[in-house]
Amino acid sequence: MKLALLSESPADEAALRVLVAAVLGGQPQFVAPGYRARGWPNVAQLMPAVLRHLHFNTDADALVVVADADDTVVHDARHEAPGYFHPQCRLCQLRAVHRQTVKKLPPAQGRGRVVRAIGIAVPAIEAWYLCGRDPGVTEAAWIEGRVEGRAPYTRAELKLRVYGTDRPSLPHEIACALREVGRQRSDVRRLENDFPGFALLAADLRAWTPSANKR
């Protein structure tokens, strides 16, 4: 299976490769270099072009996209109802972009459509890195804090906890990201439990079977 990644930084990409491989239980082949977006809403803006490019110009089977939730609405079970779409939920938005883009594309490269795996890190990917290390950092804690009108932590605090500085160099950021996902790679169940935005990514990945994707 050949995968493409659309992420916001080389550090995110390095960590996601490890997490994707951990979920799939093998070493998938990645399109290199990875595709890069400049944060939100650039991820959603670029996704149709990336999907069309993958579809017509490459033999990639799937696109993995992960974005930070920041302060937006967090995806929940109600959003999974058939036909439901929450306009402020980034997961709902990215799924809609994928659905609307691929349905218009005729078969190419011997396969039907480029499938997707979409995850949203709440509020930022550094929260995933802290899973299992900082029990106070979970998606539920973030949502609860927002309901009560006080964020339990800020993005800046999460970054400081992961990198030990608010101005990490890129190699340091990559090393910290790989250290944290390396700790979790043998068992991602805790990450799936504490971060439903990761569990949805994992569910998408597990739903792929190369045969289901061939026509």
Place this chain on the structure above:
Amino acid sequence: MIASIAFRKFKALRNTRVALAPFNLVIGPNGSGKTSLIESVMRLKTLAKLPLATGAASRQRADGPAIEFNFAPPHEGITAQLGCVSDLVCDTLRIIPEEAAGWAALRDELADLRSYTLQPEALAGAAQRADGARLSSSGHNLAAVLAHLRSAAPAAFAGMRAELFRIVPEFAGLELVEEGGQVSFALQLTEGGQVPADELSQGTLCLVAVLALAFDPDPPRVLCIEEIDRGFHPRTLREVRDALYRLSHPRSAGLDRRPTQIITTTHSPYFIDLFRDHPDEIIISKKQGRAAQFSRLSDRADLGELLGEGSLGDMWFSGILGGVPEER
């Protein structure tokens, strides 16, 4: 080092004040005072070497251009005033209070301000081997600086090389060729063969220069660089920012040394994007007619909402942040 600069009638800076942080990225249209800001710092350096103006002769020309500097601790008690005859000639420096005890120490630090407008053609040239103690304003002696770094600070030189090859993995070696008192440099390709400096891309040359500055074991107190993004691929700009942070925030890089204050300018939305987590480091220079004003991005009350809606670079390009050219 420099806490703030106030301008009166100096070029486009008719009446504005800017507070400076350890790292300052100045954005705005051409002619909006970005270069004037850096020029004022270099005039302070030049005049600090000369005898001070004192007594009645030192009073500011009542209506002429003037620039006033305030400093961070331990020099917070001193104000330096540049008096100017015109936009082009600032010829007096007055210190308040006149007999400030800390002036001698401050003057020594002001001698250590540097300004760069890196010129790729200049960076590629051969240089006098003896002329390598500090990089010149255009970077024309880069090869000599590299040779000096190699002999005077081998560990820093090794660190700089390692960083260069990590960022540009197509290269694996840096060759210095000395001949008749001149030195030039070339980069060795990972796949074999070498590329002489004058055949390197502009971005690679500028990267070598920025890394030579970032790995200087004795960096200046203040470093000004015009158009820092010049020649770089947008994906490389993160590395350029990190190299500058190594100077302005050495502890973040694990270095135990005194910080270098950075003042730099850019026209690249991609470079601006990199300051999403530190909007306090962006200074916007807005031009209205012939007058320009400085403001800090972090002073905007709606900054949080703006950051949730798009990248800083796109926001700047759109005009929402100001600092865009006027149109008829």
